[in-house]
Amino acid sequence: MQPIIKTFPTTKFIGINSQFSYSDYRIGELWGKFMPRRNEIRNALGTDLFNIQINPENFDFNPQTEFVKWAVVPVSDFxxxxxxxxxxxxxxxxxxVFNHIGDASKAxxxxxxxxxVWLxxxxxxxxxxPHFEILxxxxxxxxxxxEEEIWIPIKKRI
Incomplete structure (x- = not known):
């Protein structure tokens, strides 16, 4: 599974967010709150949904380390x-950018x-x-x- 290296442009989003950890992963709750309200966003660009994760500085992937997860859509303006x-x-x-095929258990x-392996x-x-998936x-x-696209932020090694 080889990624495609892409530059993601500066993009505006509107949605909701929640803070949690992998040990207390409440993603279903976040999306459950967002999906019934997504059509309230009047200036959405397209139909893609974005699952964005913002990690704290020096994120260690520890199951208890908290991060912010966003359920959003791209918009033209605020x-x-x-x-x-x-x-x-x-x-x-x-x-x-990786293409993931399969249900959530395969993620x-x-x-x-x-x-x-890859990184x-x-x-x-x-x-x-921010890390994100485009749904x-x-x-x-x-x-x-x-199928969904997984976008992992990278920079060249020094």
């Missing part, structure tokens, strides 16, 4: 912000490969910027043929 939602800007940056294998053997290192038209929540 002129209208639905009540209870927040805005987020992801700045331009270099990413390794652990994919991320294990990315961080345990250490590549010419890149992890950059401290596009081929995404089918927990279906074995579901």
């Amino acid at each position: 002129d209208f912000l639905p009540e209870g939602m927040q805005s987020l800007i992801v700045e331009e940056g270099l990413y390794a 652990r294998e994919t991320f294990g490969y990315i961080f345990g 250490p053997n590549s010419e890149y290192e992890l950059d401290n910027r 596009g038209e081929k995404y089918k929540n927990n279906a074995p043929d579901s």
